[in-house]
Amino acid sequence: MSATSVDSIKCENNGKKDEKKFELKKNFGFWSGVALTIGTIVGSGIFVSPVGVLRSVHGSIGVCLLVWVGCGLIAMMSALCYCELGASLRTSGGEVTNFQLAYGPAISFMYIWSKLMISPGTAITLQVFGSYLISPFFSDGCTPPDSAIKLIAILLLCFLTYLNCVSVKKSVKFEIAFSITKFLAMALIATGGIVCLALGNEAGRYNFDNAFAAGPLTAITAWDVGMAVYQGNFSYDGYRALYFISEEIKDVKKNLPRATITALSLVVAMYALVNIGYLSVLSVDELTSSKAVAVTFGHKILGPMAFIMPFFVCFSTMGNHNGVVLANARLPFAAARSGLMPHIFSMIHIKYYTPISGVLTTFFLTLFFVLVGDVESLINAFAFFEWAVTGLNSASVLILRRKFPKLDRPYRVPTVIPILLVCLSIFFVVVPFLRRPSFVFVYAVIFYILTLIGYYLYVVKKLRLPGSRRATIFLQKLLQCAETDWNGIELEKDN
Structure with a gap:
């Protein structure tokens, strides 16, 4: 065995030998990790329109509930794969590192740009916030103007961007507070409903x-169940938030798996x-006819106190977008250290220790x-993306075990789990193409072709725009950021 440096993800520290490294600070413990994961998973969906699953199974209550639990189990299995990778690699930026190690930089490059393209889907969440915040000021039957909703969404976006630029600790406290609020809202709905059921x-x-009436059951096909799982799976998206910030977790070997699970x-x-x-x-x-289920529920059982449900939705969307900004800002940061994005993204603020260029990138994309x-067409074009990432990530667990058997793995997911997830992912990526081919997928294919061309020009041929070095220096001074003291990772590999 010999120690092999992973050149594709290694970055020199320019000879610095300070005892105190200039790097991202470890601001996340167990409870803050739990709060970030909850805050990133739970957005407006569970309060606004959790009806996709119910429609897919033709209104069968029993099957609907089973699908919700089943989607949760799938998310848990996938999370366990991320726990093994995060506890062993301990690098920020999500799948950037393990995709490079398992499949090479080209696949990692394609992942990075795909993720950056669909991440601004949170623009929908921000507009849900604006709609719910302003709607109480309009009488029944009056629709709030779209410009006002967008203005409020932009103001929230600016606030959360500023917060994540100047203080990770404050962002963490914000996330903890709103995660508690989300659970209070969900507890109110669950308790209120069960009490009403008990009262008849x-x-x-x-x-x-x-719940298991024969009528709906006989109409359900395997395709319907698959589409119900497809719908429900999106409500659990965000469970890998801690994996994106692995470098900032205290005692990551223990806290990453514990907090995620x-x-x-x-x-x-x-x-x-x-x-x-x-x-x-x-x-x-x-x-199935309600556009805001939690509000309809509130009018049914809360009476004059029904107004609190829209505010709960607002709190949930705020916490959700804050978690998304915090996690996704680490993606260009990790990619730049690997040479897959411009050098400026590999730097952090010299005073606040935040990946400020990554935060601002998320801001401008979301603002656009x-x-x-029109975000829905973009999301539809990449609807298969999350399942593809799940499959590639699960397979990378097995590939890295074979390539780097000596890698310290404080947590190991049972082998059957990544195998099962790979099979599920193949099904959910391939079947929609075969069952319901859509022209919108052509956009995704064109995008990936352009991405590979960009990879060849930027990474392989190392072509740079004229003046790019001067632009980097200018932005570095403007944003007051500098490169971190990061030496990459050393992995042992068979000759």
Whole structure:
């Protein structure tokens, strides 16, 4: 065996030998890690429109609840794969590192740009915030102007961007506070619904007495169940948030697996209880026709206090976008250290120790999509992306075990789990293409071709625009940032 330097992800520290390294600070412990994971998973979806699963299974209550729990178990299995990778590699930036090691820099480059393109989908979340915040000031039947909703969304975006630029600690405290708020909201829905059911709510009793009624069951096909899982899976997206900030976790070997598993277990349980709460009060028709289920639920059981539900939705969207900004800003940071993005992104603020250029990149991309407004077509084009990442990530666990058997792995996921996830991912990536081919997928294919061309020009041929060095120096001075003392990682590999 011999120690092999991974050149593709190694960065020199310019000869610095200071005892105190200039690097990202470890601001995340166990509870803050739990809060970030919960905050990134739980957005507006569970409060606004959790009906995709129910529609896919033709209104079958029993199958709907089973799918929600099943999606949670799939997310848990995938999270366990991330726990092994994060605890062993301990580098920020999500899949940037393990994709490079397992598949090479070209695949990692394609992943980076795909992730950056779909991440501004949170523009929808910001506009949900704007809509719910302003709607109480308009009478029934009056629709708030789109310009006002976008203005509020932009103001929130600016605030969260500023927060993540100047203080990771304050961002963490913000996330903890709003994660608590989210659980209070979900607990209110679950408890209120179950109490109504116990008191004899007719809609609730009918729903659960006929949970596995023959009518809906006979109409359900394997394709319907698959699409229900496809829908439900998006509600759990965000469980890998801690993997993106592995370098900033205290005692990462222990806290990354513990915090991720704890947070996801709580979310799975609360999602199931919230759905039970909804179904204890609302009929299937009311659920599937409502554009804001939590608000409809609030009007049913809270009476004059129903106004608190829109505020809970606002709090949830704020916490969700804060978690997304915090995690996604580490992506260009890690990519630049690997030579896959411009050098400026590998630097952090000299006073605040934040990847300021990554935060601002997320800001400008999201701002663009808030102003344009048409994000759904982009999300549809990359609908298969998350499943593809899940499959590639799960396979990388097995590949890295073979390539680097001596790598310290404080946590090891059972081998059957990544194998099962690879099979599921192949199904959910390939079947939609075969079952319902859509021209929108052509955009994704064109995008990946352009990405490979960009990789060849930027990484292989190392072509740079004229004046790029001077631009880097200018931005470095403007943003007051400098390169970190990061020496890459050393891995042992068979000759």
